[in-house]
Amino acid sequence: MVDVEFDNSPSIFKNREALSDDYIPKEIVGRDEELEKYRQYLQPVVYNEQPNNVFLYGKTGVGKTVSTKYILKKLKEATEDSEIELGINYINCNDKDTSYRVATDIVNQNRDPENEIPTRGFSTSEVVDYMWKDIDKLDSTTHLIVLDEVDKLKDDKLLYHISRAKSEGSLEDTKLGLIGISNSLSYKQDLSSETRSSLYEESITFSTYDALELEEVLRQRENIAFKENVVENEVIPLCSAYGAKKSGDAREAIKLLLKSGDIARNKGTDKVRTEHAEEAKRELERGEIIEGIKSLNEQEKFLVYAIVLLEKRNRTPVKSKTIYERYKSLTAKLDMDPLSVRWSHDRLDTLSMLDILEVEEKNEGRSGGRYRTYSLAEDPDTVMEALDKTDLELKTSDLGSF
DNA sequence: TTTCCACAGGAATAAAGGGCGA
DNA sequence: TCGCCCTTTATTCCTGTGGAAA
Numbered sequence: 001m002v003d004v005e006f007d008n009s010p011s012i013f014k015n016r017e018a019l020s021d022d023y024i025p026k027e028i029v030g031r032d033e034e035l036e037k038y039r040q041y042l043q044p045v046v047y048n049e050q051p052n053n054v055f056l057y058g059k060t061g062v063g064k065t066v067s068t069k070y071i072l073k074k075l076k077e078a079t080e081d082s083e084i085e086l087g088i089n090y091i092n093c094n095d096k097d098t099s100y101r102v103a104t105d106i107v108n109q110n111r112d113p114e115n116e117i118p119t120r121g122f123s124t125s126e127v128v129d130y131m132w133k134d135i136d137k138l139d140s141t142t143h144l145i146v147l148d149e150v151d152k153l154k155d156d157k158l159l160y161h162i163s164r165a166k167s168e169g170s171l172e173d174t175k176l177g178l179i180g181i182s183n184s185l186s187y188k189q190d191l192s193s194e195t196r197s198s199l200y201e202e203s204i205t206f207s208t209y210d211a212l213e214l215e216e217v218l219r220q221r222e223n224i225a226f227k228e229n230v231v232e233n234e235v236i237p238l239c240s241a242y243g244a245k246k247s248g249d250a251r252e253a254i255k256l257l258l259k260s261g262d263i264a265r266n267k268g269t270d271k272v273r274t275e276h277a278e279e280a281k282r283e284l285e286r287g288e289i290i291e292g293i294k295s296l297n298e299q300e301k302f303l304v305y306a307i308v309l310l311e312k313r314n315r316t317p318v319k320s321k322t323i324y325e326r327y328k329s330l331t332a333k334l335d336m337d338p339l340s341v342r343w344s345h346d347r348l349d350t351l352s353m354l355d356i357l358e359v360e361e362k363n364e365g366r367s368g369g370r371y372r373t374y375s376l377a378e379d380p381d382t383v384m385e386a387l388d389k390t391d392l393e394l395k396t397s398d399l400g401s402f
Numbered sequence: 403t404t405t406c407c408a409c410a411g412g413a414a415t416a417a418a419g420g421g422c423g424a
Numbered sequence: 425t426c427g428c429c430c431t432t433t434a435t436t437c438c439t440g441t442g443g444a445a446a
Contacts, residue, residue: 098430098431100430100431101431118420118421118422119420119421119430119431122421122422122429122430123428123429123430124429124430319408319409320409320410321408321409339434339435340434340436341409342410342411342434342435342436342437343433343434343435345409345410345411346411346434349410349411361442363407363441363442363443363444364407364408364444365406365442365443365444366405366406366407366443366444366445366446367406367444368407368408368444369406369407369408369443369444370407370408370409370410370441370442370443371407371408371409371410372409372410403446404445404446405444405445405446406443406444406445406446407442407443407444407445408441409441410439410440410441411439411440411441412437412438412439412440413436413437413438413439414435414436414437414438415434415435415437416433416434416435416436417432417433417434417435418432418433418434419430419431421428421429421431422427422428422429422430423426423427423428424425424427
């Protein structure tokens, strides 16, 4: 029996929410130029003019989303006491990666729950028609559609419709503007030429934070989130270095600071120290692997398992072909049908992107050709532990020392 | 300079599954 | 129930790639 008792001692946090993902600070640090451009591009909204389409480019965690939420909040405030009615639909395309899904989401955001449309069954153009009709029915004089992570969209049908809405008279009373937020700098080039040419746009490129700028961002959040003198001096540089390592990602750095604070609080200390930050870093990295592996389906897990086995026998870095062969014998042993080689290429690519695998391109020319080698990016035991936490456990245990 | 290796990955297509209206 | 239209996932086919060897 364990006696559970809650800790009554005062918290080291003053406002823990300031470290959450959706927190919008009163001031955005280190993005003055970008915000000034942003303001200029959206200024026509305040004059009840046709808004510009604005595209933001930059890597993850460089402040695109937080700047957008901040500027939209300011824009709402600026239009509050005027004749302008501002409508906004905000969609993250990461979990809605087709035009169809995004259009459905916009329609449902603008409808009462009892009138929502189903997520399947219509043609895309039908859903787009509903979308225009619904937006027109709203009281908005200006309507902004914000597509966060727009580069995740697998097709640009919706962008095409949005770009042509004005010329095709899709909307009768409402002025429409599009804000696209892209993590890919080359996104514009990837669009079809038709869409690109009809999508008159203003663009803002968000540069990557360097360690010093990250430190500034973290100091701002630290001051809001923690009580005075709680965070030791070395902790912030450690967190910013972590963010800088993750391609200047402020979100990751803030997440680490939050985790460090949580660990310190759970240990009942009154200070956040470097040891807490180090532990938080380990936990975050470990959590990423476990989450990454949990998200895989059974066949993908067998592919990872094949690589773990090869790693344990010091056979890595190993060619994709060898991995496939090992995967194939695993599935044969379990009396399962293996998937194709082509499938394994795509999966290995995904696993590299999830940082579960390390990939290296090799070229031995005429004698050996061009190929890639893979090895586990993490400790094989940690990966095994993650695999064991999934429903794969029963089956891999059947394999014994295979 | 050309040839050739061994893949990597794009394009087209199929299959399976789900919601809707007639 | 059937056909339509969508989704997701996988397969087949085939072209592109870059550097060592001829």
